[in-house]
Amino acid sequence: MPKLSAASRHSVSFTVNGVARSVEVESRTLLTDALRHGLGMTGTHVGCEHGVCGSCTVAIDGTMARACLTLAVAAEGCDIRTVEGLGLGPGRLGVLQAAFKRHHALQCGFCTAGILMSLDTYLRRHPDPSREELTLVIGGHLCRCTGYAPIVAAALDAAAELRGAQKHPEETAHA
Amino acid sequence: MKPPAFDYIRAAHLDEALGALHASGGDARILAGGQSLMPMLNMRLTRPAVLIDIMRLDALAQPRLEKGALVVPAGVRQAALLDRATLVDEVPLLAQALPWVGHAQTRARGTPCGSVAHADPSAETPLCLLALEGEVRLRSRKRARVVKSVDFFTGMMVTARAEDEMVEAIALPLRRPGTGYAFAEVARRHGDYAIVACAATVDSRRIRLAVGGVADRPTARDLPLLDGSALDDALNAFAWDLGAGEDVHATARYRRDLVRHLGRQVIKEALRCRN
Ligand SMILES: Cc1cc2nc3c(=O)[nH]c(=O)nc-3n(C[C@H](O)[C@H](O)[C@H](O)COP(=O)(O)OP(=O)(O)OC[C@H]3O[C@@H](n4cnc5c(N)ncnc54)[C@H](O)[C@@H]3O)c2cc1C
Ligand code: FES
Numbered sequence: 075m076p077k078l079s080a081a082s083r084h085s086v087s088f089t090v091n092g093v094a095r096s097v098e099v100e101s102r103t104l105l106t107d108a109l110r111h112g113l114g115m116t117g118t119h120v121g122c123e124h125g126v127c128g129s130c131t132v133a134i135d136g137t138m139a140r141a142c143l144t145l146a147v148a149a150e151g152c153d154i155r156t157v158e159g160l161g162l163g164p165g166r167l168g169v170l171q172a173a174f175k176r177h178h179a180l181q182c183g184f185c186t187a188g189i190l191m192s193l194d195t196y197l198r199r200h201p202d203p204s205r206e207e208l209t210l211v212i213g214g215h216l217c218r219c220t221g222y223a224p225i226v227a228a229a230l231d232a233a234a235e236l237r238g239a240q241k242h243p244e245e246t247a248h249a
Numbered sequence: 250m251k252p253p254a255f256d257y258i259r260a261a262h263l264d265e266a267l268g269a270l271h272a273s274g275g276d277a278r279i280l281a282g283g284q285s286l287m288p289m290l291n292m293r294l295t296r297p298a299v300l301i302d303i304m305r306l307d308a309l310a311q312p313r314l315e316k317g318a319l320v321v322p323a324g325v326r327q328a329a330l331l332d333r334a335t336l337v338d339e340v341p342l343l344a345q346a347l348p349w350v351g352h353a354q355t356r357a358r359g360t361p362c363g364s365v366a367h368a369d370p371s372a373e374t375p376l377c378l379l380a381l382e383g384e385v386r387l388r389s390r391k392r393a394r395v396v397k398s399v400d401f402f403t404g405m406m407v408t409a410r411a412e413d414e415m416v417e418a419i420a421l422p423l424r425r426p427g428t429g430y431a432f433a434e435v436a437r438r439h440g441d442y443a444i445v446a447c448a449a450t451v452d453s454r455r456i457r458l459a460v461g462g463v464a465d466r467p468t469a470r471d472l473p474l475l476d477g478s479a480l481d482d483a484l485n486a487f488a489w490d491l492g493a494g495e496d497v498h499a500t501a502r503y504r505r506d507l508v509r510h511l512g513r514q515v516i517k518e519a520l521r522c523r524n
């Protein structure tokens with residue numbers, strides 16, 4: 075039974091976007107801080123730190139999770155995906171990201187990383203979602219500047235493209 | 250907004266978790282889904298010396314059917330239960346209420362047993378457990394015991410669980426033929442804790458109405474099969490007896506109104522789907 079003492083630092087290992095990573099943390103370190111400060115991956119945002127705003131949402135073992143409500147040490151051995159994993163390559167947006175760009179589904183972008191991760195996780199399991207289902211998924215996030223209509227529209231569009239029902243190839247590359 | 254320091258134990262066996270709980274002498278907390286405990290730690294509303302993570306215990310991972318009940322052990326997450334295709338037939342009341350517990354993102358981590366242990370007076374899972382007259386299975390290093398839901402919730406986030414006990418599982422009675430079940434709540438936004446939540450079960454003998462969000466704990470009352478103004482009077486009496494208070498979300502009067510209206514709505518719906 076591993077007991078990780080409050081007094082010392084501990085090495086925790088997990089995969090982030092398919093790459094094995096290790097990071098030194100305290101037992102109390104939040105996954106958000108392990109990603110941002112420990113690994114320099116600042117795509118995962120921190121808004122409220124009590125589970126309400128959704129900006130820190132990542133995928134843990136294929137399910138949505140608030141990184142601010144997850145201890146880094148509790149993620150030992152897990153498969154973590156963050157917004158940094160969504161791009162197709164350097165400077166190339168993924169399908170969901172490109173749909174957000176087309177639909178103007180972000181303004182300041184603070185909420186965007188979390189929303190993208192919820193949608194990416196949801197669409198992997200539910201490729202043909204209804205508007206209502208997507209509204210409920212997005213309901214777990216707060217966006218204070220864009221408004222939710224373009225976000226829902228982008229999500230529906232991206233779902234259609236991922237199913238192969240629609241294509242926007244020329245827009246996928248970053249300008 | 251960062252947690253205070255604590256020792257972290259990732260229990261690999263139930264005995265380890267119970268041993269650590271015993272050894273800590275009341276200074277430990279079980280860490281289940283973390284969807285209530287982590288916010289409380291981040292806000293430093295609690296300062297346990299030890300956290301005991303129980304989410305890797307294989308023994309607690311799977312719901313099972315047992316003597317007329319669906320037994321949900323402490324490691325089962327809310328989303329996993331909601332994904333269970335047979336839940337609507339087994340425990341239709343919980344199938345109706347679970348989508349109201351937080352958001353998809355919090356349900357993916359939170360556990361029904363954690364909700365019961367946490368005992369928020371507005372929470373949906375304790376309300377359903379009480380409406381169905383389910384039970385809470387507690388275990389410490391030395392003994393196991395079963396507490397009826399009516400005896401478990403003893404006050405505002407206070408329960409009959411002793412400090413060295415964990416909620417090993419909750420047992421929810423299976424749907425009975427001829428009984429109808431219904432749930433409804435009003436919250437400021439979907440996913441928020443309810444201002445008032447109501448759950449009803451109706452069979453050929455009685456109406457049982459459970460109300461959350463008003464008293465300091467979920468509260469149930471059994472009524473004969475009333476209707477019309479007799480039912481209105483009974484609902485009105487119940488609404489007053491719950492001793493509604495006022496807060497930033499709602500006045501006491503609005504809460505009483507919700508008890509009368511939602512109460513009537515769930516009773517009507519439970520009657521309708523009785524078969
Ligand atoms: C944004 C947001 C919205 C939410 N909305 C709702 C809502 O609408 N309705 C609702 O009901 N809940 C809501 N919740 C809370 C959520 O449902 C929690 O999952 C639940 O209250 C606690 O379950 P948990 O597994 O996360 O427990 P934890 O947070 O891990 O633990 C909560 C408490 O219970 C104790 N505990 C947990 N499991 C056990 C056990 N097996 N034995 C003994 N003690 C135990 C812990 O020590 C702690 O004190 C919300 C949470 C968030 C972040
Ligand atoms: S920072 Fe995690 S939900 Fe707001």
Ligand code: FES
Nearest residue numbers: 181182183217218
């Ligand atoms: S784009 Fe600014 S908060 Fe959503």
